[in-house]
Amino acid sequence: ARKIWFTRHGESQYNEKGLIGGNSSLSKRGECYARALPAELEKRIEALQAEGQGQPLSVAVWTSTLKRTIETARRLPYAKVQWKALDEINAGICDGMTYKQIEVQYPEEYKARGKDKLCYRYPAGESYMDVIQRVEPVITELERERNCVVVVAHQAVLRALYGYFMNVPNKDIPRLSMPLHTLIELTPLPNGTMSAAFFPAD
Ligand code: G3H
Numbered sequence: 001a002r003k004i005w006f007t008r009h010g011e012s013q014y015n016e017k018g019l020i021g022g023n024s025s026l027s028k029r030g031e032c033y034a035r036a037l038p039a040e041l042e043k044r045i046e047a048l049q050a051e052g053q054g055q056p057l058s059v060a061v062w063t064s065t066l067k068r069t070i071e072t073a074r075r076l077p078y079a080k081v082q083w084k085a086l087d088e089i090n091a092g093i094c095d096g097m098t099y100k101q102i103e104v105q106y107p108e109e110y111k112a113r114g115k116d117k118l119c120y121r122y123p124a125g126e127s128y129m130d131v132i133q134r135v136e137p138v139i140t141e142l143e144r145e146r147n148c149v150v151v152v153a154h155q156a157v158l159r160a161l162y163g164y165f166m167n168v169p170n171k172d173i174p175r176l177s178m179p180l181h182t183l184i185e186l187t188p189l190p191n192g193t194m195s196a197a198f199f200p201a202d
Pocket of ligand 1: 174
């Protein structure tokens with residue numbers, strides 16, 4: 001059976017400082033994860049190959065266009081595709097700020113997002129509803145794809161993808177747990193749904 005793997009990028013320099021958005025490179029810890037990822041996947045791919053009587057499996061890697069996902073995928077020995085549609089939620093005027101700074105500088109915005117995280121749209125940016133819509137073409141391709149796919153993306157985007165495949169109601173998508181340095185393995189079930197397992201790989 002084919003698998004779909006989701007992973008967030010390794011910890012970025014912005015993550016380290018508690019800043020949202022941006023386009024920073026990986027931190028030391030993030031680099032460590034990028035180095036550990038190939039072996040984590042390889043052992044799962046080998047197991048799948050063994051199940052399939054040694055039939056070679058094709059694996060594709062899909063990243064966003066941001067440095068932190070490209071750097072996380074760099075050591076993976078599979079064909080790669082960059083998707084703009086996988087870029088992180090656009091935080092608009094709040095890009096590059098900490099949550100604390102947003103609370104102080106834009107208290108009304110901060111409150112509004114707390115009240116309705118799904119529909120709240122950052123000024124000059126996006127809402128979770130926007131992201132859910134934006135990833136639709138990626139979902140269509142993922143469903144069409146016969147090969148295994150490793151999706152290296154971002155917290156909000158992976159919440160949207162995971163929510164779709166696991167039938168999570170939209171209202172719960174913005175608060176799904178999506179830990180760093182964790183491989184999420186989706187397995188299609190015969191009834192058309194998916195099962196998911198989380199493997200910390202730190
Ligand atoms: O920078 C954006 C975060 O990865 C998304 O997190 O939607 O929980 O603020 P949030």
